[in-house]
Amino acid sequence: MTRATYTLPYGKTSLRLELSQEQVLGCLHTGFAMPLADDEPGLRPHVLAALREPIGARPLSEIVTAGDKVVVLANDQTRLARTELFLPAILDELNLAGVSDDAVTVLFALGAHRPLSPAEMTELVGAEVARRVQLVNHDCRDQDRLAHVGQTRRGNEVFVNQLLLDADRVILTGSIVYHFFAGFGGGRKAVVPGCAALSTIQHNHAMMLDPNAVIGRLDGNPVHEDLLEAAKLVRMDFLLNVVLNEDHQVVGIFAGDVQAAHLAGCSFVDALYGVPIEQRADLVVASCGGWPKDINVYQAQKTMDNAIQAVRKGGVVILLAQCPEGAGNDTYLEWMRRYRSPQAIAHATRTGFQLGGHKAYAVTRLLAHAEIVMVSDMSEDDVRELLLTPASSLAEALRLAETRLGPKPTVLVMPQGSLTLPRAKPDAC
Numbered sequence: 001m002t003r004a005t006y007t008l009p010y011g012k013t014s015l016r017l018e019l020s021q022e023q024v025l026g027c028l029h030t031g032f033a034m035p036l037a038d039d040e041p042g043l044r045p046h047v048l049a050a051l052r053e054p055i056g057a058r059p060l061s062e063i064v065t066a067g068d069k070v071v072v073l074a075n076d077q078t079r080l081a082r083t084e085l086f087l088p089a090i091l092d093e094l095n096l097a098g099v100s101d102d103a104v105t106v107l108f109a110l111g112a113h114r115p116l117s118p119a120e121m122t123e124l125v126g127a128e129v130a131r132r133v134q135l136v137n138h139d140c141r142d143q144d145r146l147a148h149v150g151q152t153r154r155g156n157e158v159f160v161n162q163l164l165l166d167a168d169r170v171i172l173t174g175s176i177v178y179h180f181f182a183g184f185g186g187g188r189k190a191v192v193p194g195c196a197a198l199s200t201i202q203h204n205h206a207m208m209l210d211p212n213a214v215i216g217r218l219d220g221n222p223v224h225e226d227l228l229e230a231a232k233l234v235r236m237d238f239l240l241n242v243v244l245n246e247d248h249q250v251v252g253i254f255a256g257d258v259q260a261a262h263l264a265g266c267s268f269v270d271a272l273y274g275v276p277i278e279q280r281a282d283l284v285v286a287s288c289g290g291w292p293k294d295i296n297v298y299q300a301q302k303t304m305d306n307a308i309q310a311v312r313k314g315g316v317v318i319l320l321a322q323c324p325e326g327a328g329n330d331t332y333l334e335w336m337r338r339y340r341s342p343q344a345i346a347h348a349t350r351t352g353f354q355l356g357g358h359k360a361y362a363v364t365r366l367l368a369h370a371e372i373v374m375v376s377d378m379s380e381d382d383v384r385e386l387l388l389t390p391a392s393s394l395a396e397a398l399r400l401a402e403t404r405l406g407p408k409p410t411v412l413v414m415p416q417g418s419l420t421l422p423r424a425k426p427d428a429c
Contacts, residue, residue, distance in 0.1 A: 009290030011322030027413040035249035047089040054256025066098025068168040073190040081175035084126035101132040109194025140198040149233040159197035176265040180305040181208035187262030191231035206353035280312040282409035286417035287320040293418040294321035296328025303417035310422035316401040331356025
């Protein structure tokens with residue numbers, strides 16, 4: 001009997017999967033795009049070209065003026081962007097335009113995520129940049145550092161970090177991936193939710209209940225439209241977003257006008273990450289893609305959402321997510337402890353939406369379609385508390401799946417589940 005073998009990322013290590021070849025419907029990979037470079041010197045010419053020949057905007061050097069105070073927004077570790085590879089070139093371009101390093105602040109667009117330690121900030125931007133400019137965490141709960149800038153058409157009162165208002169120029173950076181209810185990440189999300197107040201983020205994210213708030217969709221998506229409108233209430237002078245491949249290499253750079261460059265990047269992502277499938281499988285084995293995509297369940301949920309697109313109703317998803325930080329959000333965990341069924345969580349979300357609690361809804365709504373068996377470093381009790389099925393190993397997870405599905409279920413494998421979006425035919429089972 002022919003065996004199929006796969007090496008699947010797990011944290012900073014990997015797990016080995018062996019299956020009978022006759023079971024495997026396919027191994028879903030993103031499309032191929034040639035990496036631009038593997039290091040900062042190699043990437044620099046590509047970054048400079050993007051800064052000097054931007055999409056829908058003047059070159060960065062013509063936008064800034066000597067003496068300007070500049071704020072650069074950057075991703076945290078949960079949304080890998082390889083900031084350390086492109087930020088030195090941005091700073092050097094600012095220097096050439098007369099903006100000194102001491103006039104530049106890198107503001108980490110954390111949204112409602114935890115603050116970064118100095119060591120984490122240095123790792124994200126690189127030691128050189130950390131020595132050159134000031135590094136600051138955004139805090140969505142610090143009222144003294146938030147300013148009201150207006151209201152969106154959907155009634156969202158927008159409060160953002162005061163540093164955005166104090167700056168002469170604001171540059172957005174980050175990466176573009178699919179997002180399970182905002183359509184796509186990147187672009188406007190660096191401002192809102194990245195540098196917004198908790199109340200602003202919560203008002204926007206409550207729109208995830210709208211049926212048009214789905215992965216891969218921008219037109220008519222109320223979450224995206226509200227994010228964009230909110231972000232436009234503050235200055236956004238320039239954007240540089242990257243797209244990464246499965247190996248975290250930069251394969252695309254999109255710079256220029258915040259909206260136009262972001263849309264170009266989204267089209268690139270759709271072509272690269274969207275994977276057509278002929279039929280849904282009985283069983284999907286999905287890795288988040290390793291660290292930092294599986295740093296906690298809060299982040300791993302995105303892989304669950306993608307994997308559900310590839311499994312038949314009543315099937316099983318095996319999720320490989322190390323989750324060294326556990327659930328990853330106190331409110332998420334509190335909701336799972338308070339509301340002990342998907343139905344109760346859905347009701348609570350519709351009647352009293354709360355950021356963090358929305359992740360409880362995002363996860364448990366999937367359970368109506370398929371069982372999720374989780375291989376992680378978390379305790380069995382902690383996994384069960386999240387209404388997921390624990391497995392101590394990949395072998396045990398396969399045994400649990402076969403107990404439910406029978407011997408030799410059909411299988412789709414997703415080595416990079418956080419990136420890959422399976423696109424089934426409308427009539428696929």
